[in-house]
Amino acid sequence: MHELGIMTGVVQSVTAAAEDAGASQVTDITLRMGRMTEVIEEALQFAFEALAPGTVCEGAALHIVMVEPRSLCLECGCEYDHDRFHMSCPACGSGNVKLLAGREMNIESIEVDIP
Ligand SMILES: [Zn+2]
Numbered sequence: 001m002h003e004l005g006i007m008t009g010v011v012q013s014v015t016a017a018a019e020d021a022g023a024s025q026v027t028d029i030t031l032r033m034g035r036m037t038e039v040i041e042e043a044l045q046f047a048f049e050a051l052a053p054g055t056v057c058e059g060a061a062l063h064i065v066m067v068e069p070r071s072l073c074l075e076c077g078c079e080y081d082h083d084r085f086h087m088s089c090p091a092c093g094s095g096n097v098k099l100l101a102g103r104e105m106n107i108e109s110i111e112v113d114i115p
Contacts, residue, residue: 003039006105007047011057014110018056023112026060030109034067035084036102041066056112069102 010031018026029048033039041064052058072079073089074096080089088095 003043004047004050006039007044007051010107011048011051011055013107014057015055017110018112021112022114023056024115025113026057026110027113028061028063028109028111029057029107030063030065032065032067032104032106032108034069034102034104036069036099037105038084039105065108067101067104070100071097071102072100073097 010029014026014029031044033041033044044064045062048057048062052060068081069084069087070079070081071087071089073092073094075094076089076092078089078091079100080091082090087097087099089097
């Protein structure tokens with residue numbers, strides 16, 4: 001369950017950013033997570049519920065935007081969307097491809113209340 005490790009980092013980063021901004025409460029957190037990271041949204045939510053109490057993140061709404069994988073074929077230049085299990089180029093069948101999106105693990109935005 002690597003979601004717990006990911007959320008530990010997220011809660012630490014968000015808490016530090018909120019404290020730097022002088023915020024008393026974080027109201028919303030939006031994450032962008034690539035499908036290729038294999039994280040499970042429900043597990044992230046669960047980890048957040050476990051970690052947030054006692055921090056400024058307690059009670060915040062966690063939004064998770066899942067980013068679908070997208071690759072570029074280095075043989076024929078085709079750019080295409082795919083799932084976690086089918087990465088080879090749909091146009092020429094090559095496996096010589098570069099992942100363009102789908103490995104994101106970003107905090108996209110946070111909203112805070114500042115007293
Ligand atoms: Zn190709």
